[in-house]
Amino acid sequence: MLRIKNLRCYYGRIMAIKGVSLSVMEGEIISLIGANGAGKSTLLEAACGLLPSWKGEIDFQGNSLKGCDGPAIVRKGISLVPEGRLIFPPMSVTDNLKLGAYTRYRKRQHAEVARDLEMVIDLFPILRERANQPAGTLSGGEQQMLAIGRALMARPRLLALDEPSMGLAPLMVEKILDTLQLLKKEGLTILLVEQNAQAALKIADRGYVLETGKIVLQGNASDLLSDVEVKRAYLGKDYEEFYEGRD
Amino acid sequence: MQEVLQYLFSGLTNGAIYAVIAVGFSMLYSATDLINFAHGEFVMLGSLFLVTLWGAWQIPLPIAFLLTVACVALTGLLFERFAIRTVRKPQPIVLVIITVGASIFLRGVAMILWGKDAYSLPPFSNQPPLELAGATLLIQSVWIIVISLLLVFGLHLFYRRTLTGKAMQATAISKRAAWITGIPAGLMVLLAFVMSTGVGAVAGMIIAPVTMCSYDMGTLLGLKGFCAAMLGGIGSLWGALLGGILLGVLEALGVGLISSALKDGVAFILLLLILYFRPGGLIGAAESARF
Numbered sequence: 001m002l003r004i005k006n007l008r009c010y011y012g013r014i015m016a017i018k019g020v021s022l023s024v025m026e027g028e029i030i031s032l033i034g035a036n037g038a039g040k041s042t043l044l045e046a047a048c049g050l051l052p053s054w055k056g057e058i059d060f061q062g063n064s065l066k067g068c069d070g071p072a073i074v075r076k077g078i079s080l081v082p083e084g085r086l087i088f089p090p091m092s093v094t095d096n097l098k099l100g101a102y103t104r105y106r107k108r109q110h111a112e113v114a115r116d117l118e119m120v121i122d123l124f125p126i127l128r129e130r131a132n133q134p135a136g137t138l139s140g141g142e143q144q145m146l147a148i149g150r151a152l153m154a155r156p157r158l159l160a161l162d163e164p165s166m167g168l169a170p171l172m173v174e175k176i177l178d179t180l181q182l183l184k185k186e187g188l189t190i191l192l193v194e195q196n197a198q199a200a201l202k203i204a205d206r207g208y209v210l211e212t213g214k215i216v217l218q219g220n221a222s223d224l225l226s227d228v229e230v231k232r233a234y235l236g237k238d239y240e241e242f243y244e245g246r247d
Numbered sequence: 248m249q250e251v252l253q254y255l256f257s258g259l260t261n262g263a264i265y266a267v268i269a270v271g272f273s274m275l276y277s278a279t280d281l282i283n284f285a286h287g288e289f290v291m292l293g294s295l296f297l298v299t300l301w302g303a304w305q306i307p308l309p310i311a312f313l314l315t316v317a318c319v320a321l322t323g324l325l326f327e328r329f330a331i332r333t334v335r336k337p338q339p340i341v342l343v344i345i346t347v348g349a350s351i352f353l354r355g356v357a358m359i360l361w362g363k364d365a366y367s368l369p370p371f372s373n374q375p376p377l378e379l380a381g382a383t384l385l386i387q388s389v390w391i392i393v394i395s396l397l398l399v400f401g402l403h404l405f406y407r408r409t410l411t412g413k414a415m416q417a418t419a420i421s422k423r424a425a426w427i428t429g430i431p432a433g434l435m436v437l438l439a440f441v442m443s444t445g446v447g448a449v450a451g452m453i454i455a456p457v458t459m460c461s462y463d464m465g466t467l468l469g470l471k472g473f474c475a476a477m478l479g480g481i482g483s484l485w486g487a488l489l490g491g492i493l494l495g496v497l498e499a500l501g502v503g504l505i506s507s508a509l510k511d512g513v514a515f516i517l518l519l520l521i522l523y524f525r526p527g528g529l530i531g532a533a534e535s536a537r538f
Contacts, residue, residue: 050427071426071430071431074428082424088417088420088424091416099410100428102414103429150428
């Protein structure tokens, strides 16, 4: 569905992504894990039209995304839940959700949008209670739900999430990840970028480990979870276990 | 008492005009974080286009009114496309200097097109002035106040009720967030320029019958509108209205009760005070940063 080939991104003269290739198949949850500054967010930004330029190839459903700007990519069916959520704080929860469907209102799909609004509110019932509140008054977890809901309102084929667990309580993280699994069952393809590798790999089908702009490991999520390298670097298991594993 | 009421009427009239100009500043600022120092020139273009279309060519007023808005908004569109959009490194200071340049440019063009003479226009309608508690209210003042209030209220509805209005607000809050939501942020900025200059044109037209219209009328009006916008809290629609009315009334009272030499001074004293004590404006940034 999404195919990235030899992607290279620059910040000024610094190369942040150094030739990354990866693919996301229809209906999969893919986790992209890596430490701070590994280039995970940059990769998502390139795929979502937020970078002014990049080299290599990004194809979505057989069409190149080269030269597409953010709104064009939303119309093609990729929605991003950005790092830091980026909701519209002074506007009401409902308005935030409706703006998520901006491209579809433009196509006069009012009835479908109204149905999807119900669907999103059923998915996150707390948003119904908060419907008329300014989005900025929501708690962090609720804001994350709102950001996901807003992205879903564009009815994407591929949902890309950048660090959805950041700053959230473990219980809330679990709730968000459960929701992602539910969405997967309904046929949504998900690209999940996370520092919280353990949580991300648990719900994923496959995973990629990114380190200083390169993919250093890839494979089935369950294999990665048990892989010693990943354990050492990202899952916080102690060194003793790591050495035992090697022996 | 009668005197004070008379000052109040004239203050309200001027205040309504300042408010409309302030709304133009505010709209553009909230969408682009840019103070358009050429805004006064768009007000001037509004006046002079009406002088030509209605005054000279005798086009019926409602049509001339709409045509003027269209012409000035088109100028605003060209301004954004060719002077603002083309800047390679759009740092705020560069853009502000461009708007200052555009203001000088527009004034020069207006001087060539309309000459250095001042024009005047009759009121929008010919009823006699209203007598209210011993003070008189010119019929054009009624037009000015009514049109200003309608405009602010209409814009309020636009921002609250329409998808485009909400999308503009969203762009004002965060371009990046708007972009990933599928809102074409560039188009929204363009729309902000078009609407803000269109609103400027309305201010220019309603003031035309009560002032002398000439190529250099925009500078002072622009500064007054800027003061009003800062006074109310820039970026806020109701702040602009409040700031405009307050500025107009204080100015009129200052002129009437103290000295007419004080007229333009009041605005700048107020501006200094507000910047010193409450830089966010009366309707502070915390409560209503945006529309």
